[in-house]
Amino acid sequence: MSIIERAAGKLEKEGKIGPKVPPQIPPGTSVNSGQKHPGANHSAGEEISQSFSPNPVPPSTSTSKRITLNLAKMRQYGIVTPDQGRTQVAEQFRVIKRPLLTNAFNQGAGMIKNGNLIMVTSALAGEGKSFCTVNLAMSIAMEMDRRVLLVDADVARPTVPKILGLGTERGLMDILLDENLDLADVLIKTNIEKLTLLTAGTRHSHSTELLASQSMGALLKELAQRYADRVVIFDSPPLLLTSEARVLASQMGQIVVVVEAETTSQQAVKEMLRQIESCDVVNLIYNKARSFSGGEYYGYYYHESA
Template identity: 40%
Template sequence: MGKLADVLEKAGYGTEGTEKQKPSQSEQPKNRSAKPVERAAPAPRTKLVRSNDNSGKWDERLFKAVNSDAYIPEIFKTLRSHILHPLEGQKVPKTIMVTSAIPKEGKSFVTANLGITLAQGMDQYALLVDCDLRRPSLAPMFGLNKSPGLADYLRDDIDLSELIVRSSVDKLSILPSGDPPVNPAELLSSAKMSSLVEELATRYDDRLIIFDSPPFYVASEATVLSRQVDGVLLVVRSGGAGKPQIQMMLDTVGEERIIGVVFNAYTTNIVERSLMKGYGYYQQSY
């Protein structure tokens, strides 16, 4: 994909006094040929303003992680490699559930970053599905206004193609949570949800589906969803869930289904940060 400036422009950022056109919400992605990244001097900072359309500014944390940090993008590139190149004899997972033991572990932040990194790969498209029907946060992270989504599909039988929207990142689409339902556990545990997971996994050969799940010990439907996907990515926040809670979740899901563990809010030391400075070249692609 292009440089970060192109992504931010599509996300509703621009110089003061400018307005951007509303991005297309068509589900069909555009296939762009990859171009080599050239090292360039940092562009002068400009004041960022919100455009007058359906999309607005990204969540500040996500914006900083993608735009201002060389360390975080490299971590997610490593995670991408781990997912796309599993051990010999294992298949690449098409459907991945991202969850945590308890709330406020940063699972949605991890989901968003993983989706961006997968979409920036040479051959993959990514679809993020917000399954946290109680406390949805994926769509707002990308500056997308409230719109119908997963709950509306499961409850009202709305056509799926009308609900999936393209984000401002090439090759990255989002299925929002939709209007909050009164029965989230029943919807996500339904046969229709199971059929949806299977349909999304088989519809596109080059697309990875990432499900942002409710926290494991808050919503019973997280257990059901974990049995329908190819693998589970566990987010653990430093100072968050305790070892007994994490172990119980591993026992419930099955360690063989855990494709990775992300330690969130881990404090890096000066040596680790200095080692990442040499990767500034790669940061230009964000």
């Protein structure tokens, strides 16, 4: 029985199943879509609602957690939020997400396996991948008919918790290590209705092997195929610095590569693209771009740790 099925079993008994970065950041970004293949998968991941053990067994202390994100602080980091209105950063991420969503839910002849599993990565650290990952997830969470699960898969150097103000939580590594741990036990629901989080969890010396394991493959399959309205976004480690990123890339339907303008070398970009050439859809975000129009400067910066 899969992780999600075990969690769903709990909820059926209870009748509770149901969907139910620095401070001044000028807006703007440039996008270069390097899409190699049209189409997408039709399925996506879903969070499991809060669950308790049925009577007469005492209530379980392991439940799906719910947190309130500090939207004002997130805006200071340059993160788009639902209450913010139209900004240039928000508009740029609307442009970025649209082809990704088209690929994820197209059921035509060119559909991509696991197209709703989207990995965001970069060649090296400090290029803004986590900033872009969170903004992409937030933007998708504003869709009328889509939900998003944001997975922090940067297991060696997780940054998403810093951006969102999370503490140390059980997460992805713990699910892969403990077969008795349900997905419902580690998913974090938020005050943004369509956004659910899964942290990296406990650090482990064999994280690469865990991400390449059959358990990880089964988890990804469930996330991709069980729920038709969900997008699962993974904040991945940098491709040229870790082996975990290459393992994850081999299992993704789409990959978004963040390239820092005027900093990342062509050689690094070429090597990075070579390592993910097995993925049919690769999109590029040209981050921290500078352009002049009518004498005005625009571009955006991300939090230094992102």
